[in-house]
Amino acid sequence: xxxxxxxxxxxxxxxxxxxxxxxxxxxGGKYVQAFPRFGVERRGAPVEAFTRIDDKPVQIRSQIYYPxxxxxxxxxLTEVVDVTKGLKKGGWILINSNKNPEEYDFxxxxxxxxxxxxxxxxxxxxxxxxxxxxxxxIVGAFAKIxxxxxxxxxxxxxxxxxxxxxxxxxxxxxxxxxSIKSE
Amino acid sequence: MKKTMMGNYAASWGAQLSRVQVxxxxxxxxxxxxxxxxxxxxxxxxxxxxxxxxxxxxxxxxACIGASSTGARAxxxxxxxGLALMHExxxxxxxxxxxxxMANVNRAMAPGWSIWADQNDSLxxxxxxxxxxxxxxxxxxxxxxxxxxxxxxxxxxPTLISFDxxxxxxxxxxVDMPEQELVxxxxxxxxxxxxxxxxxxRSFGALTDEQYYYExxxxxxxxxxxxxxxxxxxxxxxxxxxxxxxDLIHAYRCEDADMIMVTSGTIAETTxxxxxxxxxxxxxxxxxxxxxxxxxxxxxxxxxxxxxxxLAVIDRNxxxxxxxIFSQELKSALYNEIDIPVRSYIAGLGGRDVxxxxxxxxxxxxxxxxxxxxxxxxxxxx
Numbered sequence: 276x277x278x279x280x281x282x283x284x285x286x287x288x289x290x291x292x293x294x295x296x297x298x299x300x301x302x303g304g305k306y307v308q309a310f311p312r313f314g315v316e317r318r319g320a321p322v323e324a325f326t327r328i329d330d331k332p333v334q335i336r337s338q339i340y341y342p343x344x345x346x347x348x349x350x351x352l353t354e355v356v357d358v359t360k361g362l363k364k365g366g367w368i369l370i371n372s373n374k375n376p377e378e379y380d381f382x383x384x385x386x387x388x389x390x391x392x393x394x395x396x397x398x399x400x401x402x403x404x405x406x407x408x409x410x411x412x413i414v415g416a417f418a419k420i421x422x423x424x425x426x427x428x429x430x431x432x433x434x435x436x437x438x439x440x441x442x443x444x445x446x447x448x449x450x451x452x453x454s455i456k457s458e
Numbered sequence: 459m460k461k462t463m464m465g466n467y468a469a470s471w472g473a474q475l476s477r478v479q480v481x482x483x484x485x486x487x488x489x490x491x492x493x494x495x496x497x498x499x500x501x502x503x504x505x506x507x508x509x510x511x512x513x514x515x516x517x518x519x520x521a522c523i524g525a526s527s528t529g530a531r532a533x534x535x536x537x538x539x540g541l542a543l544m545h546e547x548x549x550x551x552x553x554x555x556x557x558x559x560m561a562n563v564n565r566a567m568a569p570g571w572s573i574w575a576d577q578n579d580s581l582x583x584x585x586x587x588x589x590x591x592x593x594x595x596x597x598x599x600x601x602x603x604x605x606x607x608x609x610x611x612x613x614x615x616p617t618l619i620s621f622d623x624x625x626x627x628x629x630x631x632x633v634d635m636p637e638q639e640l641v642x643x644x645x646x647x648x649x650x651x652x653x654x655x656x657x658x659x660r661s662f663g664a665l666t667d668e669q670y671y672y673e674x675x676x677x678x679x680x681x682x683x684x685x686x687x688x689x690x691x692x693x694x695x696x697x698x699x700x701x702x703x704x705d706l707i708h709a710y711r712c713e714d715a716d717m718i719m720v721t722s723g724t725i726a727e728t729t730x731x732x733x734x735x736x737x738x739x740x741x742x743x744x745x746x747x748x749x750x751x752x753x754x755x756x757x758x759x760x761x762x763x764x765x766x767x768x769l770a771v772i773d774r775n776x777x778x779x780x781x782x783i784f785s786q787e788l789k790s791a792l793y794n795e796i797d798i799p800v801r802s803y804i805a806g807l808g809g810r811d812v813x814x815x816x817x818x819x820x821x822x823x824x825x826x827x828x829x830x831x832x833x834x835x836x837x838x839x840x
Contacts, residue, residue: 293630294630297462297630298462301460301461301462301632306631306632307462307630307631307632308629308630308631309462309629309630309631310624310625310628310629310630311624311628313574313623313624313625313628313809315573332595332631332632333631334727334728334730334731335727335728335731335814336594336622336625336626336629336724336725336727336728337625337728337811337812337813337814338811338813340813435461435462436462
């Protein structure tokens with residue numbers, strides 16, 4: 276089983292991103308569980324959401340404290356939230372950012388991946404530069420770095436969980452899939 | 459067909475597949491997405507039902523009682539304070555012997571204001587004459603809704619299906635949706651022997667003196683007793699068409715267990731996983747999940763305990779002044795039957811997370827101590 280924690284800001288779609296990720300993994304033949312951090316969400320405040328992916332039905336029904344990977348939807352969050360909290364040694368961090376991986380220092384224990392999901396979203400007319408919708412680009416990037424799901428499963432996941440602009444979202448996912456930067 | 463869905467929607471689709479005819483709800487906190495989805499489904503014409511927006515939960519249940527009295531299949535959903543406000547009407551639905559099915563998202567009672575998991579809301583309704591289930595997965599919620607209509611309509615008792623806030627209500631997971639045709643074959647339309655009908659007038663709920671009321675209660679108890687077999691038979695029928703097995707209890711690795719954990723709701727599933735890891739460590743433990751608290755499956759519970767030497771109950775609820783409610787029920791079932799120590803733990807009130815590590819701690823504590831006890835607060839801040 277792999278456990279993923281998603282960091283975003285309220286209103287940015289972190290919860291939706293965890294659902295789209297789960298849907299993509301489900302389309303890839305996996306069992307999944309996705310849920311928000313159980314609380315009251317405030318717009319702009321840091322929020323978390325979680326996804327579990329396994330080959331058999333997921334029975335653990337508690338929140339995730341020791342994720343295998345962390346996804347950061349908003350680049351400014353790395354300065355205000357300890358995004359590596361509880362992250363397993365050897366775990367990965369996927370950040371939506373226009374910086375280079377070398378500019379982040381989380382120590383040697385983790386693998387850092389960068390994708391400019393904001394730019395990809397804007398290019399595909401998904402939201403605006405100040406409020407981009409980065410979910411699908413992030414899921415495309417996730418598929419690439421983990422190899423857990425094929426890009427086709429991501430496309431199917433988009434078809435099943437995103438009602439509008441499906442082609443644009445698929446393009447965003449593929450662009451992210453092809454443009455990951457790592458150390 | 460398998461698809462991903464939130465626990466709340468598993469309840470909505472369970473009601474849709476059951477072809478409910480009347481849905482009554484009060485759309486404000488602590489109401490959930492369950493009826494919001496149903497109002498969409500009805501508005502879109504995907505379900506031929508009347509959606510009645512009422513002014514309180516008390517009225518929601520009153521509307522369901524009215525609808526069910528006329529022979530309609532009635533549904534509603536609520537949570538915490540909303541369920542408490544229905545209390546009077548719950549007794550009415552029970553004694554009027556109306557097969558209403560209701561979902562309740564288990565949320566803590568206020569104050570302090572809470573929207574998090576806690577079973578005290580539905581356990582406070584234990585004695586209203588409703589059959590009462592604690593579901594532990596989205597699949598369980600959907601299947602239990604369909605199964606419950608069939609059971610309720612046979613024994614003429616309403617059913618309350620409860621499930622933990624957030625851990626199920628707002629969690630997306632994979633659910634196998636049965637085809638409508640299959641459900642239609644399993645669950646034919648409701649045809650009561652007696653109903654409120656202007657063309658065939660009768661009295662309902664009239665003044666009942668001591669010559670009759672006592673027998674009403676006796677009949678209700680008889681129906682609860684019969685319900686145990688009806689539930690088993692109906693679950694078997696459902697398994698034949700879906701392949702999914704349900705029962706009043708779910709015993710996991712109990713056959714050869716020295717110690718059995720007794721759990722309910724989502725804690726039960728996390729405990730199954732914990733049992734696997736404890737077994738790997740060499741501890742012969744099992745998990746007995748109580749799905750129905752009414753009717754109480756005493757015989758099944760005693761049989762599942764078998765030759766175990768000790769029990770450890772985890773309650774996400776408390777009867778203040780005594781102890782956890784599942785623990786009390788279990789001890790009363792064991793009395794005069796099986797003489798082994800019961801260790802009782804409270805955990806997870808108000809949505810406090812109950813992790814594998816917490817359940818392990820509880821198991822270790824129970825393994826180390828042989829003396830029975832009434833109450834241990836797991837992880838309380840003093």
